[in-house]
Amino acid sequence: xxxxxxxxxxxxxxxxxxSGAQVNQYLRAGDENWDENWDGxxxxxxxxxxxxxxxxxxxxxxxAELKDEKKLTELGIKQLNETGKYxxxxxxxxxxxxxxxxxxxxxxxxxxxxxxxxxxxxxxxDDLCEGLPYVPxxxxxxxxxxxxxxxxxxxxxxxxxxxxxxxxxxxxxxIVCHANVIRYFxxxxxxxxxxxxxxxxxxHGSVTHVSIRPNGHVGVNTLGDIGFMPRHLLSR
Numbered sequence: 001x002x003x004x005x006x007x008x009x010x011x012x013x014x015x016x017x018x019s020g021a022q023v024n025q026y027l028r029a030g031d032e033n034w035d036e037n038w039d040g041x042x043x044x045x046x047x048x049x050x051x052x053x054x055x056x057x058x059x060x061x062x063x064a065e066l067k068d069e070k071k072l073t074e075l076g077i078k079q080l081n082e083t084g085k086y087x088x089x090x091x092x093x094x095x096x097x098x099x100x101x102x103x104x105x106x107x108x109x110x111x112x113x114x115x116x117x118x119x120x121x122x123x124x125x126d127d128l129c130e131g132l133p134y135v136p137x138x139x140x141x142x143x144x145x146x147x148x149x150x151x152x153x154x155x156x157x158x159x160x161x162x163x164x165x166x167x168x169x170x171x172x173x174x175i176v177c178h179a180n181v182i183r184y185f186x187x188x189x190x191x192x193x194x195x196x197x198x199x200x201x202x203x204h205g206s207v208t209h210v211s212i213r214p215n216g217h218v219g220v221n222t223l224g225d226i227g228f229m230p231r232h233l234l235s236r
Contacts, residue, residue: 034191036216039161046214048163048170051092054185054208055083055176056224057108059235072107079205079233080108084115086207086228092172096121098159099176100128108205109176127155130178134187136198143198152181156188162216179236182208189218203236205229 036042058076061069072080087094094116099109101124113122131148159175183197189210202208202224209221226234 038191039157039212039216041162042216044162044165046163046165046167048167049214050161050163050167050212051170051172052159052210052212053087053094053172053174054182054210055108055112055174056179056182056202056204056206056208057102057104057176058083058111059204060104068103071103075233075235076104076108076204077111079229079235080111081114082229082233083108083205083207084112087112087174088115089228094120095171095173096123097174097176098123098125098128100124100130100178100181101126102129102178105129105176105178112174112176125155125158127151127158128175128177128181130180133180133184134194134197137193137195140198152184153188155181156185160185160189160210160212160218162212162214186210186220186223190220191218200224201236203229203234205233 058072058079060072060076064070097109097113097116097120099105099122105128106124109122113120129151131152132143132146133149133152134146136143159173163171179202180197182202183200184194186200186208187194187197189212200223203226206224206226206229208223208225211219211221213219
């Protein structure tokens with residue numbers, strides 16, 4: 001997308017800086033690529049901001065043969081306890097928690113719930129399960145078919161949108177799912193090429209905080225945050 005081209009020209013040491021007019025020209029060109037109606041809700045009269053906390057599941061038995069055997073390891077359990085403590089420490093009134101139906105996400109969600117109010121609604125969604133959302137660039141031969149695109153794109157449209165007009169106050173929603181899904185969501189939310197999803201990496205138990213404002217502007221406040229996680233518990 002050439003984000004750096006408006007900063008300098010030439011090579012290091014002999015570069016000349018772009019003028020303000022040139023910079024503004026590049027910025028305007030970038031602005032034209034932003035879809036204000038990306039969620040189909042442009043013009044909706046809402047005053048609330050939706051905050052999404054995308055949690056990657058904990059370390060799990062990746063070599064297990066059956067998907068229901070891919071449970072959290074002892075390390076994964078410890079990781080999600082730290083994630084739960086962190087979410088609790090924020091002191092937020094979470095509206096609900098949603099998880100994918102893979103066992104590692106279910107177990108991760110249940111651990112997090114130990115640190116939240118007992119009456120918080122818990123939901124599940126098959127569309128949040130791990131998969132290949134988009135053929136990545138740079139390309140990899142083993143990832144040449146985006147077989148899960150339709151499902152994961154459907155999940156994006158389910159959870160990423162401006163607040164409903166009847167929502168009067170900001171909301172805080174937790175979604176426990178998977179690295180590929182979260183990375184694709186971030187690309188789609190920021191309207192950057194979805195093929196870039198594999199250029200990011202997320203640790204187990206990490207928190208990605210996305211806010212969707214009433215005007216439709218999206219902010220990624222943290223991406224794969226693990227600042228709360230003790231160093232000896234880190235894995236990905």
